[in-house]
Amino acid sequence: MEPSVYLIDESGCRQVSQPRGTYKDAEVCYVDQTLTFSQKTAGITAIRLVWSAAFDEDTLFLGDVWERGYSDMGWKKLEETGKMPWYFLAYSQASGKTRGFGVRTQPNALIYWTVSRDQVTMTADIRSGSRPALLNGRRLTVCQVVMSDFEGDSFEAASAFCSQMCDHPRLPKRPIYGGNDWYCNYGDSSYEKLAQLTKDIVEVSPKDPKPYVVVDDGWQLCHHLTDKEEESFNGGPWIEGNRNFGSMKKMADTISSLGAIPAIWFRPLFTVQKVSEDMLLRHQGLKYTLDPSVPAVIDLVREDVRRFKDWGYQLIKHDFTSFDIIGKWGREQDAYLDDLPVFHDRTRTTAEIIKDLYAAIRQ
Structure with a gap:
């Protein structure tokens, strides 16, 4: 099922048509599970995709974290979930099936998921720090959405889903210990x-x-x-x-x-x-x-x-790399993106800036 698509700015959240929606000079497109976006001066700060879903009463949820675990990761009841960065898994104890919702690694937005009993929502933060990104009409590939269903062991399902989100990992040739x-x-x-x-x-x-x-x-x-x-x-x-x-x-x-x-x-x-x-x-x-x-x-x-x-x-x-950029520790899960800095270069999203830094270190 295709999601409903919303654009968010300082004035609020508005639904746009699909597969190609517009608002002012902004354009968003969701086709073949790929989300793209462009704007000049529209001031859009986030894109929200909402899917209809149905979760059993006994479903448990396992969400990812922004930068590392703080001994707080685990399967949780629906009411215990908050913002789940990057991806999450939903395990039905009644059916033994696991469902995965996420994005491929290295998106160009900071992504988090939230769930209710009948909906799945993905929010893509496309700001540059705390301000709207000045894309100047550049078309941004925001993310590629990945969704899969699995039967059997939930650990094996999690491993398989992570492989789908990162199908070309850069692994070391020798053990690192x-x-x-x-x-x-x-x-x-x-x-x-x-x-x-x-x-x-x-x-x-x-x-x-x-x-x-x-x-x-x-x-x-x-x-x-x-x-x-x-x-x-x-x-x-x-x-x-x-x-x-x-x-x-x-x-x-x-x-x-x-x-x-x-x-x-x-x-x-x-x-x-x-x-x-x-x-x-x-x-x-x-x-x-x-x-x-x-x-x-x-x-x-x-x-x-x-x-x-x-x-x-x-x-x-x-x-301390993500801490120095964001200004918060990842354990501040739900408030992690609340007080981002103002970058000198506003033509790139926060995610793009982080990726470029990491690439420079790796090179």
Whole structure:
């Protein structure tokens, strides 16, 4: 069954015709489970698709989360569900059937689902931060909707549905396992402590494949650790190690020589490095959060990643990235999108800006 389609702006929510609906200079189209949208100045902030559905009284729902689980994921009754980001599963205990509703990975909007006893609703947030995106007539492929029904084990159904949403995953060629010094040093670290940790991990690991050892938070030049969170600092610049580490190339070489694969942690968008005003998303005194919509910020992140690679690190753990962009932790599930920042570049959606940053780190 085809959904009803609604466009949302600051004045409210209005239904538009299908398969191609218009409002002012905005146009939305939902064909073959692909949602596309364009606008110039219409000010549309979200698109809502609503399907008729019927769920048994005993149906349980399993929703995804925005950025990671906080030990709160699980099968829930209808009245316990809220906004379910990206996808959800509905399991009927009476019939033993599982239904999946979601979108293919890497959509160009921040997507969440809500359910009632007789409806399924998908909302696509197409803003640029907290403002309407200025697409200037560009046609945006918002998302590709995926829906499937399964019989049998709900875990197997979940696995199969996730494979449908991501049918070409970029998986590592070898297992990734090992150690991370945060869970023993908690930022109070040094070259000597990392060398000893590497020895300990290698001693209990097989020779092939080798384990990874992550040099976590605490190595960077301006790292400052205190009992008061507001006085501590875990950002950049990421140009060299502090006095407890010295040469970060030497650290990587030592990890390699001891039989492990060197990896490194960084928080790409947080720094005390002085940058131009137009590169800032927000700041607290001399602590700066960088705006990933600005090309100069992406160039800076690329330089950092290239430096880590030149030092000899083969895996990067980037941290706090979604928190620094959104300004909230993912556990604030229903309120996660309520207070987004204002990006300098409003021609891209928040999702596009995040994707471009992640692509820059991966490159």
